[in-house]
Amino acid sequence: xxxxxIGFGTVGRGAYDILKDRKEILAQYTEPIEVSYIVVTERxxxxxxxxxxxxxxxxxxxxxxLDEVDLIAEATGDTESAFDYMKRALEKKIAVVxxxxxxxxxxxxxxxxxxxxxxxxxxxxxxxxxxxPVLTPLRGLALQNEIRGVRGILNGxxxxxxxxxxxxxxxYAEVLAQCQEMGYAEQDPxxxxxxxxxxxxxxxxxxxxxxxxxxxxxxxxxxxEIDGDIVGYLKARNKKIKLVASATKTARGIEAVVEPxxxxxxxxxxxxxxxxxxxxxxxxWVGDVAFTGPGAGKEPTGNAVVADIVTAxxxxxxxxxxxxxxxxxxxxxxxxxxxxxxxxxxxxxxxxYAITKEIERERLxxxxxxxxxxxxxxGDEWNR
Ligand code: HSE
Numbered sequence: 001x002x003x004x005x006i007g008f009g010t011v012g013r014g015a016y017d018i019l020k021d022r023k024e025i026l027a028q029y030t031e032p033i034e035v036s037y038i039v040v041t042e043r044x045x046x047x048x049x050x051x052x053x054x055x056x057x058x059x060x061x062x063x064x065x066l067d068e069v070d071l072i073a074e075a076t077g078d079t080e081s082a083f084d085y086m087k088r089a090l091e092k093k094i095a096v097v098x099x100x101x102x103x104x105x106x107x108x109x110x111x112x113x114x115x116x117x118x119x120x121x122x123x124x125x126x127x128x129x130x131x132x133p134v135l136t137p138l139r140g141l142a143l144q145n146e147i148r149g150v151r152g153i154l155n156g157x158x159x160x161x162x163x164x165x166x167x168x169x170x171x172y173a174e175v176l177a178q179c180q181e182m183g184y185a186e187q188d189p190x191x192x193x194x195x196x197x198x199x200x201x202x203x204x205x206x207x208x209x210x211x212x213x214x215x216x217x218x219x220x221x222x223x224x225e226i227d228g229d230i231v232g233y234l235k236a237r238n239k240k241i242k243l244v245a246s247a248t249k250t251a252r253g254i255e256a257v258v259e260p261x262x263x264x265x266x267x268x269x270x271x272x273x274x275x276x277x278x279x280x281x282x283x284x285w286v287g288d289v290a291f292t293g294p295g296a297g298k299e300p301t302g303n304a305v306v307a308d309i310v311t312a313x314x315x316x317x318x319x320x321x322x323x324x325x326x327x328x329x330x331x332x333x334x335x336x337x338x339x340x341x342x343x344x345x346x347x348x349x350x351x352x353y354a355i356t357k358e359i360e361r362e363r364l365x366x367x368x369x370x371x372x373x374x375x376x377x378x379g380d381e382w383n384r
Contacts, residue, residue: 001030001032001033001034001309001312002068002069002070003034003035003036003069003070003072003309004037004038004039004069004072004073005037005038006039006040006072006073006075007040007076007077007082008038008040008044008048008075009075009076009077010183010298010301011075011099011126011301011302012038012075012076013302014297014298014299014300014301014305015075015302015305015306016038016302018299018302018303018306019035019306019309020035022306026310029310030310030314031313033309033313035055036055037056037057037065038052038057039057039061039062039065039085040056040058042058044056066094070094071094071095071096071097071121071312072085072086072089072095072096072097073097073098073305073308074086074096074097074098074103075098075099075305077100077186077187078100078102078103079102080103082098082102086098086111086122087110087111090114090115091118093118093119093120094120095120095121095122095123096111096115097121097124097126097308097309097312098123098127099124099301099305100124100127101127101128101200101204102200104200105199105200105203105204105215108203108215109207109323121312123135123308123311123312123317124204124308125304125305125307126301126305126308127200127201128154128204128205129152129154129201129277129293129295130156130293130294130295130300130304131301131303132277132278132292132293132294132295133291133304133307134205134291136307136318137291138208138281139320139321140318141209141289142208142210142321143318143319143321144283144285144286145283145284145286146283147249147282147284148248148249148284149280150210150246150279150280150281151244151245151246151247151248152245152246152277152280152290153242153243153245153272153276154197154198154201154202154205155192155195155197155198155277155296156179156274156275156277156295156297157184157185157186157189157192157275157296158192158198158222159242159272159274159275159276159277159295160179161175161193161223162223162231162240162242162243165226165228165231166231166235166240166241169228169231171228172226172227176193179192184275184296190224194220194222194224195221195222195223195243195258195259196222198220198222198258199215199216199220199258202215202218202246202256202258203215203218205245205247206247206254210247210249210326211254211323211324212324213326213328214328217328218257218258219257219259219361219365220258220259221258221259221260222258222260223241225371225373226241226373227338227373230373233353234262234336235265238265239262239263240262240263240264240270241260241261241262241263241375242260242263242272243260244258244261244263245257245258248381249326252329253326253328254326254327254328255331256328257331257376259375259376260375260376261375261376261378262336262375262377267378268290275295275296277292277293277294277295277296278290278292280382330360330361330362331360331361331376332358332361333361333376333379333381334347334356334357334358334359334376334377334379335355335356335359335361335364335374336355336375336377337356337364337368338353338372339354339369339374340352340354341354341356341368345357345363345364355377361376
C-alpha cells in the first residue's frame with residue numbers, strides 16, 4: 001500500500017516514525033505499507049528534502065501524488081486546504097485518514113457522504129482524544145446501541161494546565177508555553193484554552209454517535225479567564241475545575257455544551273492527570289463505558305493515525321451511523337461565578353464568589369461579560 005503523509009509537523013512525523021519502526025511487523029499482517037510521498041509547503045520542503053529526498057513534494061504535485069498512492073494520511077493544521085486534499089482523494093477512491101479535527105468538524109457530512117458514495121474508507125481516529133482508541137469502537141457502539149450521552153475531557157493542553165495550577169500553583173502563561181513546547185497545544189493555543197478545539201471534538205463525537213447537529217452552535221466557554229485564586233478556593237473544598245464537553249439526548253434535542261465543570265477532586269474526571277483525556281459514552285445496551293488515555297502529543301496521536309492506516313490496509317472499517325438531524329437544546333445547572341453577580345438567580349455569595357440557583361446557562365452567559373469566569377457545578381445530570 002502506497003501512502004502520502006500530508007503535513008509533517010508533530011502528528012505527521014509521529015505517524016512516520018511509528019510506521020518506520022513497525023514496518024516489518026506490520027508487513028506480516030497487511031500488504032507492505034510504504035510512505036511514497038510527504039506533502040508539505042514550499043518552505044518546509046527545503047528543510048526536509050535533505051533527509052527525505054524526492055519523497056518530499058508540495059501541494060503543486062498533488063495530482064501526481066493521487067495518481068500513485070492508495071491512501072492519504074492528512075495531518076496538517078489547516079481547515080480548507082485539508083478539506084480540499086481529502087475531497088480530491090475520496091473522489092478518486094483513495095482512502096483518507098486524518099488527524100484534523102477542524103477540517104472534520106467543519107466538513108463532516110460532506111466527507112462522510114463522499115466516502116460512502118465512493119465506497120472508500122474515511123477514518124479520523126486521531127481527531128478526537130489523541131491516542132485514545134475511541135472513534136473506532138464508537139462506530140460499533142453506535143450501530144448496536146442508542147447512544148444517550150457522550151461527555152469527557154477532550155483537550156490535553158487544558159487538562160495539563162489545570163492540573164499544574166491545582167497541583168503546584170503553577171503560572172497559567174508559563175504552563176501554556178510549556179504545552180506548546182511539548183507539542184500538546186495548537187499553533188494558536190486560543191483554540192485550546194477558549195474551548196474551540198474541544199467543541200470540534202465534541203461535534204465529531206455527536207455526529208458519529210448520535211445525530212447531525214450544527215457544531216458551531218454548541219455553547220462554548222474555555223478556561224482563559226481562570227486564575228490561581230479560583231483554583232485555590234476550590235482546592236480548599238476538595239473540588240477541581242476541568243474543561244468538559246458533554247452531550248445528552250433529551251426529548252427536546254441534544255443538550256450539548258463545552259464549559260468548565262467543577263467536580264470532586266477524587267471523581268472519575270477529577271483524577272485524570274497530565275494531558276490525559278477521557279471519553280464517557282452511555283449506550284442503552286452496553287451501559288456506561290469510558291475510554292481513557294493520552295489526549296495529545298506526537299507519539300499517541302501518530303499512533304492513532306497509524307491505527308487508521310492499518311484499518312484501511314486490512315479493510316476492517318465499520319460502517320458509519322446514518323444520521324438524522326437533531327436540534328440543540330439549552331443546558332441548565334448551578335454555576336460558580338467569579339464576578340459580582342446580584343439578583344434572584346444568586347443562591348449565595350462565598351468569599352466574593354457567587355453560587356447561582358439552577359439557571360439556564362444561556363441566561364447566565366448573557367448577564368456576564370466575556371471576561372468573567374464561570375463554571376457549572378457538577379450535579380447528577382450525567383447519571384440521570
Ligand atoms: N491541542 C490538542 C490538545 C491536541 O491539547 O488536546 C490534540 O488534539
